[in-house]
Each structure stands twice: as C-alpha cells, then as structure tokens.
Amino acid sequence: MRRFACRRYFSNLNLKNINQKVVGAEYAVRGEIVIRAEKYKKRLAKGDTSLPFKEVVSCNIGNPQELNQKPISFFREVLALTSCPELIDTAPNAFSKDAVEKAKEYLSIIPGGSGAYSHSMGILGIREKVAKFIEDRDGYPANPENIFLTDGASSAVQMCLQLLIRGPQDGIMVPIPQYPLYSASIALHGGTQVNYYLQENQRWSTTVDDLHKSYEEATRQGTNIRGLVVINPGNPTGQCLEESNMREIVRFCSEKGIMLMGDEVYQTNIYSTTPFTSFKKVVCDLKEECKDMSLVSFHSVSKGFLGECGRRGGYMEVYGMDEEVQMQLYKLASVTLCSNIDGQIMTGLMVDPPKQVVH
Amino acid sequence: MRRFACRRYFSNLNLKNINQKVVGAEYAVRGEIVIRAEKYKKRLAKGDTSLPFKEVVSCNIGNPQELNQKPISFFREVLALTSCPELIDTAPNAFSKDAVEKAKEYLSIIPGGSGAYSHSMGILGIREKVAKFIEDRDGYPANPENIFLTDGASSAVQMCLQLLIRGPQDGIMVPIPQYPLYSASIALHGGTQVNYYLQENQRWSTTVDDLHKSYEEATRQGTNIRGLVVINPGNPTGQCLEESNMREIVRFCSEKGIMLMGDEVYQTNIYSTTPFTSFKKVVCDLKEECKDMSLVSFHSVSKGFLGECGRRGGYMEVYGMDEEVQMQLYKLASVTLCSNIDGQIMTGLMVDPPKQVVH
Numbered sequence: 001m002r003r004f005a006c007r008r009y010f011s012n013l014n015l016k017n018i019n020q021k022v023v024g025a026e027y028a029v030r031g032e033i034v035i036r037a038e039k040y041k042k043r044l045a046k047g048d049t050s051l052p053f054k055e056v057v058s059c060n061i062g063n064p065q066e067l068n069q070k071p072i073s074f075f076r077e078v079l080a081l082t083s084c085p086e087l088i089d090t091a092p093n094a095f096s097k098d099a100v101e102k103a104k105e106y107l108s109i110i111p112g113g114s115g116a117y118s119h120s121m122g123i124l125g126i127r128e129k130v131a132k133f134i135e136d137r138d139g140y141p142a143n144p145e146n147i148f149l150t151d152g153a154s155s156a157v158q159m160c161l162q163l164l165i166r167g168p169q170d171g172i173m174v175p176i177p178q179y180p181l182y183s184a185s186i187a188l189h190g191g192t193q194v195n196y197y198l199q200e201n202q203r204w205s206t207t208v209d210d211l212h213k214s215y216e217e218a219t220r221q222g223t224n225i226r227g228l229v230v231i232n233p234g235n236p237t238g239q240c241l242e243e244s245n246m247r248e249i250v251r252f253c254s255e256k257g258i259m260l261m262g263d264e265v266y267q268t269n270i271y272s273t274t275p276f277t278s279f280k281k282v283v284c285d286l287k288e289e290c291k292d293m294s295l296v297s298f299h300s301v302s303k304g305f306l307g308e309c310g311r312r313g314g315y316m317e318v319y320g321m322d323e324e325v326q327m328q329l330y331k332l333a334s335v336t337l338c339s340n341i342d343g344q345i346m347t348g349l350m351v352d353p354p355k356q357v358v359h
Numbered sequence: 360m361r362r363f364a365c366r367r368y369f370s371n372l373n374l375k376n377i378n379q380k381v382v383g384a385e386y387a388v389r390g391e392i393v394i395r396a397e398k399y400k401k402r403l404a405k406g407d408t409s410l411p412f413k414e415v416v417s418c419n420i421g422n423p424q425e426l427n428q429k430p431i432s433f434f435r436e437v438l439a440l441t442s443c444p445e446l447i448d449t450a451p452n453a454f455s456k457d458a459v460e461k462a463k464e465y466l467s468i469i470p471g472g473s474g475a476y477s478h479s480m481g482i483l484g485i486r487e488k489v490a491k492f493i494e495d496r497d498g499y500p501a502n503p504e505n506i507f508l509t510d511g512a513s514s515a516v517q518m519c520l521q522l523l524i525r526g527p528q529d530g531i532m533v534p535i536p537q538y539p540l541y542s543a544s545i546a547l548h549g550g551t552q553v554n555y556y557l558q559e560n561q562r563w564s565t566t567v568d569d570l571h572k573s574y575e576e577a578t579r580q581g582t583n584i585r586g587l588v589v590i591n592p593g594n595p596t597g598q599c600l601e602e603s604n605m606r607e608i609v610r611f612c613s614e615k616g617i618m619l620m621g622d623e624v625y626q627t628n629i630y631s632t633t634p635f636t637s638f639k640k641v642v643c644d645l646k647e648e649c650k651d652m653s654l655v656s657f658h659s660v661s662k663g664f665l666g667e668c669g670r671r672g673g674y675m676e677v678y679g680m681d682e683e684v685q686m687q688l689y690k691l692a693s694v695t696l697c698s699n700i701d702g703q704i705m706t707g708l709m710v711d712p713p714k715q716v717v718h
Binding site: 018164 | 422430436440474510523558598628683700
C-alpha cells in the first residue's frame with residue numbers, strides 16, 4: 001500500500017482560526033508523554049538499541065488487559081453468544097451452562113439483537129438490572145427511567161458538563177489531584193475550572209472549609225459555580241471518603257444549589273479499610289435536610305474486576321433532576337443515537353454477575 | 360423491584376438556567392413522534408384495543424435489524440471469535456474456516472484484545488485496511504494517519520463541528536432536506552445553520568448558483584461560513600450526485616476556503632443509475648485547481664449491506680488538513696479515550712469483506 005496522502009494543500013484551517021476552546025483544552029492522559037512513548041516503542045520495534053531501556057510499559061491510563069490481565073471468560077462467552085446466537089445450538093459444549101442461560105436472557109430483552117440501535121438511554125431490561133444493583137447496594141430505590149447507558153463514563157461526564165456550562169462565567173469545582181477528563185471537558189465546553197484541594201495527610205479527603213474557600217474565591221471573581229465533581233474512590237489518589245466527609249460535601253452542594261457529579265467508577269477497587277459508600281446513599285440519607293439537590297453518578301465496565309476498557313460501557317444515574325432538564329439530557333444522548341450494545345450488555349453483566357450459591 | 364425514585368427534590372436546575380444551546384437544539388429522529396410512538400407501543404403491549412392500529416413499525420431511523428434484517432453470519436462469527444479466542448480451539452467446527460482465519464488476523468493486530476483501550480484514532484492495523492479500501496475505491500492514496508475510527512459517523516460529525524464552530528458568528532451550510540444530526544449538532548455547538556436547497560426536479564442536486572446565493576445572504580447577515588455539508592448518497596433524498604455537480608461543489612469550497620464535510624454513509628445504498636463517486640476522488644482529481652481545500656468524509660457500519668447499527672462503528676478520513684489542526688482533532692478524540700473495539704473490528708470487516716474468488 002502506498003502510505004502517503006495526496007500532496008498536502010494549503011489548508012484553510014489553522015490553529016488560530018479553529019475553536020479556541022479545543023486548542024485550550026489539555027488532556028495529559030493522551031498528551032505529550034504518550035506521544036513520546038509511542039515514538040520510543042516504534043524505535044524499539046525497529047531494533048534501535050541506543051535507548052537506555054528495552055521496553056515501554058504504558059501506565060498512563062488504567063488499561064489492564066493491555067498489560068495482560070486476562071478477561072473473565074463468562075462475560076466473553078455471553079458476548080460471543082449474543083453476537084452469534086446460533087452457537088447456542090451449534091457449539092453448546094464450548095460454553096458454560098450459565099453463560100448460555102444468561103445469553104438467552106439477554107437475547108430476550110434486546111429487541112433486534114446487538115446489531116440494532118437501542119433506545120437512546122439504553123436497553124430497558126439492562127437499565128432495570130442497573131436499578132436493581134443500585135437498590136441492593138444502597139438500600140434506596142432506583143428508577144430505570146433515571147439511568148442512561150453510555151459509551152463508558154467519559155461520554156456521560158461530557159454530556160453532563162455540556163448541560164451545565166453556558167459560558168466562561170460558569171464554574172465547575174474539581175478535586176486536585178484530578179483525572180484530566182474533567183479539566184479537558186470543562187475547557188472544551190468553555191467553562192471555568194475551580195479547584196479544591198485534597199489533603200494527602202488527611203487520607204486525601206477535603207474539608208468543608210476548603211470547599212467554602214474555593215467557592216467564595218471563585219464567586220468573588222465573578223464565577224457562577226454550577227457543579228462539583230467528586231471522584232470516589234479517588235483517581236489518582238485511591239482513597240475512599242468517610243461517610244461523614246461525604247455528608248459534608250452533600251450538605252455543601254445542597255446549600256449552594258449546585259449539582260454533585262459523583263465519579264464512582266473505581267467503586268470495586270478498594271485499597272483502604274474505609275469501605276465504599278455511594279453518594280446516592282448519602283444523598284438519600286440526607287433527603288429531609290438537603291431539599292435542593294441534584295446528583296449524577298457514573299460507573300463503568302472499564303475498571304474493577306472487569307477491566308473491559310475496549311467495550312466502552314457504563315452508566316449514569318441522575319437523581320433529583322428536574323424532569324424537563326432530564327429530557328434535555330435525553331436529547332443530548334439521542335444525537336449520537338445510542339451507546340454500543342455490547343458495552344450495554346457488559347454493563348448488565350457487571351451489575352448482575354454470576355453469584356456464588358452456598359448449598 | 361420498587362420502581363420509583365426517592366421523593367423528587369426541588370431541583371436547582373431548570374430549563375431556563377441550563378445551557379440554552381442544548382435547549383435550542385432539535386433532534387427530530389428521537390423527538391416528539393418517537394416519544395408518542397413509544398407510548399402507543401406500551402399501550403398496545405398492555406392490550407389496549409382502542410387504537411385504530413395493532414402495530415407500530417419504527418421507521419424514524421434506518422435500523423434494519425430492528426425490522427428483522429438478519430445479520431451476516433461471517434461478521435458475527437469473527438466478533439464472537441475475537442471476544443472469545445478460545446473458541447478457535449474448543450468449537451472449530453461451529454465456525455467457517457474464513458471466519459477463523461479472519462479472527463486470527465484481527466487478534467494479531469489488536470494489542471490487548473478487544474477489552475483494552477486502543478490508540479485514540481483506532482487500531483493501526485484496521486486504519487490500514489480502511490486506507491487500502493479508500494485507495495482501491497478512488498485510485499488515489501490514503502494515509503492511515505489521516506483516518507479516525509469512531510463510534511459511528513455521528514460522533515465523528517460532532518467532533519468536526521466542535522472543531523470548526525467558535526460561536527454564533529460561524530455558519531455551516533447544510534442541504535435541505537437534511538439528516539437532523541447536522542441541525543442538532545450545529546445548534547449544540549452554538550453555530551449558525553445556513554441552508555441550501557436541493558432541487559427535487561433536478562434529481563435532488565444543487566446548483567452552484569444556489570450555493571452562492573445562500574453563502575452571500577448569510578455573509579451579508581454577518582455569518583462567517585466555515586464548512587459545507589454534503590450528504591451523498593442523499594439522506595433522506597436517496598440520490599447520487601453527478602460528478603460534474605460534485606466538482607462544482609468542491610470548487611466552491613476551495614474558492615471560499617471552507618471545509619467540505621462529505622457524509623457518505625450510504626455509499627453502498629444506490630437507488631439510481633448514477634454511480635457513487637467519493638468526494639475524496641473528486642478533490643484529488645481537482646488538486647491542481649483547488650489548492651485551498653480541506654475535506655473530511657464519513658462512513659459507518661450502520662448502513663449498506665451490514666446494517667450493524669448497534670455496533671457504533673465507523674470512520675472519518677481527513678484530507679488536506681493542517682497538521683496542527685489535525686492534532687487538535689486527535690486531542691478531541693482522546694477525551695473519550697477511543698471508540699469501542701467491536702465497532703472498530705466491524706469497520707475493518709466492512710472495508711475488507713470476504714471476496715468471491717473465481718477459479
């Protein structure tokens with residue numbers, strides 16, 4: 001194959017005349033360091049021995065299967081069977097019984113199979129599984145009509161920020177250190193990033209005093225705070241917040257009338273003795289006290305015991321959102337039609353995995 | 360399962376204080392009519408006999424497998440095998456030889472398998488297949504470094520519009536009738552939609568006079584035209600443009616220094632005697648004459664003989680774009696990490712399907 005494009009024209013577009021919000025956004029996870037790493041990989045692959053190392057290991061982003069974590073066969077078997085339902089008859093012995101049963105269940109709830117567009121919020125039967133998972137986790141009801149299945153958590157976060165941010169006067173509070181999706185997306189949507197700081201010596205928690213300080217400083221400068229991001233368990237810090245700290249954060253958001261965005265994609269990656277508690281639970285615990293509260297929380301199949309990053313599956317639950325506003329979020333989700341069906345199936349499998357039965 | 364959310368709070372968000380670009384966007388494909396159709400479906404499912412029909416058939420969007428078009432087994436077999444590579448050994452007779460060979464080829468070019476994030480532009484080996492397909496189709500070279508694998512064409516179109524549109528002064532020319540992705544996305548990104556009209560009695564072509572008229576009227580009103588969308592074959596009109604008409608459009612874009620966006624997702628759905636010609640070919644034909652030209656063209660696995668809408672697979676080829684601008688497009692693609700891997704595999708299979716061998 002010839003590898004070069006037609007002679008390059010003088011383009012009518014340049015760095016100065018495109019959308020400056022795009023130019024201004026920084027996304028370190030796929031930025032300079034990654035580009036340099038790729039160059040090194042190519043040099044090593046060509047037999048270059050001049051570098052002081054023999055291998056490049058990419059740890060810029062949690063990508064376990066790239067680093068040889070084996071996928072769990074049950075999930076993959078269900079995907080194979082829903083892609084190719086005839087295998088249920090032609091190769092029954094190649095699959096576990098459980099996987100065949102589970103695949104049949106999914107085939108019965110997916111109208112049109114995995115090759116059809118679904119409802120823009122995702123397949124109802126899978127949203128029902130997600131709602132059940134949230135109810136069992138938190139002890140509070142969840143409504144499938146408040147759940148959106150998305151292409152990973154990243155696209156869900158982008159939709160929420162697009163909904164909130166009207167212009168540079170609108171601020172979103174983000175923890176520092178953060179996962180750069182937030183800084184990049186706030187910049188892309190033209191908002192203002194307002195930092196609050198996590199304290200390493202207090203197990204990466206924040207204090208309500210710090211939140212007030214950041215809020216007030218931003219407000220003094222004319223910024224209208226619209227939302228607050230909490231990443232729990234922390235990314236990149238790894239801590240689980242104490243419930244008492246979470247209650248303070250929820251009270252703060254309620255008092256200020258701002259939306260809480262709970263990034264909970266690492267909820268099964270726990271490295272400390274503090275257990276994971278969801279913001280949904282804390283918000284429901286405080287429902288009498290915190291009247292004016294909307295929460296969106298995010299989850300993903302890319303993390304936890306699955307690590308199925310390439311599937312681009314996940315969900316967001318919206319809670320306490322004005323119905324008309326939620327219809328706007330639905331419209332946003334609709335413009336790209338729906339999230340990919342295999343990612344939706346993987347999300348269903350994540351929230352409703354095979355369970356050990358004790359006889 | 361309890362089906363209701365916790366008592367709804369008074370939300371701090373309402374239709375008036377969210378991003379008005381979102382509120383202003385209209386997306387008919389998933390709008391009022393679809394919502395009403397869903398209500399009818401639910402009533403029919405509950406046994407309601409008061410409606411003057413017994414069935415609702417959804418034709419609001421091309422979704423062939425929802426309407427019982429059978430998926431092509433070869434493609435599904437390859438997906439099953441790449442999801443579950445052990446099936447190559449445990450169930451060799453359940454698959455066609457060709458599918459097993461093809462799956463092995465894909466497994467060799469996908470580092471980390473289908474559960475790992477790929478390069479943000481997509482898997483290089485698949486981008487090479489896309490480049491080869493474009494070269495064979497057009498007779499001009501294509502460069503895998505100019506190809507982005509995307510979650511369907513819709514997300515590719517959104518990225519391009521996000522790159523181009525800086526504010527309401529920036530206009531994008533769209534054909535009328537159009538596919539509502541364009542009007543919705545232009546509104547979401549805060550630009551101005553500038554209509555040009557297709558003439559039914561001239562086989563839904565446009566004339567260069569009409570383009571000039573629309574352009575000049577918009578310019579007089581202070582709009583800075585930045586891009587022009589052509590949907591070819593037409594959606595919803597179904598025509599293929601004559602090459603002479605396409606040359607006029609390319610010359611127009613070159614003369615005005617605006618980006619041409621070629622939506623070519625229906626390139627294998629031909630209903631007329633006029634064959635499909637790609638804009639890439641026409642732009643390359645005119646390369647001496649049209650110096651200042653950038654083109655982005657879109658393709659998708661959702662249409663044509665595949666109809667694999669639920670996969671969310673597709674690609675865009677950028678051509679004649681300033682390298683620094685293309686890096687910004689790469690950054691935009693990076694913020695959601697990568698498109699789903701099964702959609703990438705399906706895109707590879709679409710551009711490099713099994714071929715009939717004549718002995």
